[in-house]
Amino acid sequence: MSRQAQAAVLFLIGTALLHAGLTNLYLRYVKAGLQPLLLLSGVVLIVAALATAWYEWRRARAEKARAAAHTEAAQSGAHAEAHAEAHAEPEGEGHGGHVHREPRISWLLLLPLFALILVAPPALGSYSAVRTGTAIQQPYGLSKLPDSNPLTIGLVDYATRAVYDHGHSLGTRQLKVTGFVALDKSGAPYLVRMALNCCAADAQPVKIALTGKIPPVLQPDTWLLVTGTYSAKQTKDPVNNRPIPYFQVTEAKPVPTPKDPYDESWNQ
Secondary structure, X not given: OOHHHHHHHHHHHHHHHHHHHHOHHXXXXXXXXXXXXXXXXXXXXXXXXHHHHHHHHHHHHHHHHHXXXXXXXXXXOOHHHHHHHHHOOOOOEOHHHOEXXXXXXXXXXXXXXXXXXXXXXXXXXXXXXXXXXXXXXXXXXXXXXXXXXXXXXXXXXXXXXXXXXXXXXXOOOOEEXXXXXXXXXXXXXXXXXXXXXXXXXHOEXXXXXXXXXXXXXXXXXXXXXXXEEXXXXXXXXXXXXXXXXXXXXXXXXXXXXXXXXXXXXXXX
């Protein structure tokens, strides 16, 4: 891989990072709080690419000037000086006048670029959720909820309060929770959000089981906004035997996939 090719690859990867960071694409890979670092990385790569291209342009120009000087010296009869300059090793060249090129494995840098542009995966969904145990965590403390009724609450927050606070902070008020549908092997429906610490690689599902007025036909990965109340009923996740709280549904309607499909409340 020549220096010019390196500069082109760096520029393309930097541009792809900027594209991902300035759109919602980056949310499929990392949490929203990493957007500034992602944009900074793209800028650094683009600057490095431009600096490499400028350096190579200066080197090529200097070599052309040396070649012109050599020709002029040869034509004027300065054979000794021309001979010495011809054997001088130009910058960027090795022994015998051969240019040192980087290993061909460097072309593998193009793979993440193609993956980002051509085959950007969707956010993790029901396939991962039913094969991974619920990742509900006991909190250090619970913040006070607004007094609104109905109350829109995050799925992870609901699950945490239902299991570890036994619903005391939820009371009997109407609640609105959003998540995607997952069905276990028995066909039991769960509403799920993938909780994120840093990036999609460490995303883990948090599940709540549904009871009450559930739609008769549920498709996995369909996003639902469910309205209902706290249920004291609990079940066990068949994967890791951890508790899964129920949610008493009074209304359920499909909604578009949210801008950020992951739940980042663990980071707050």
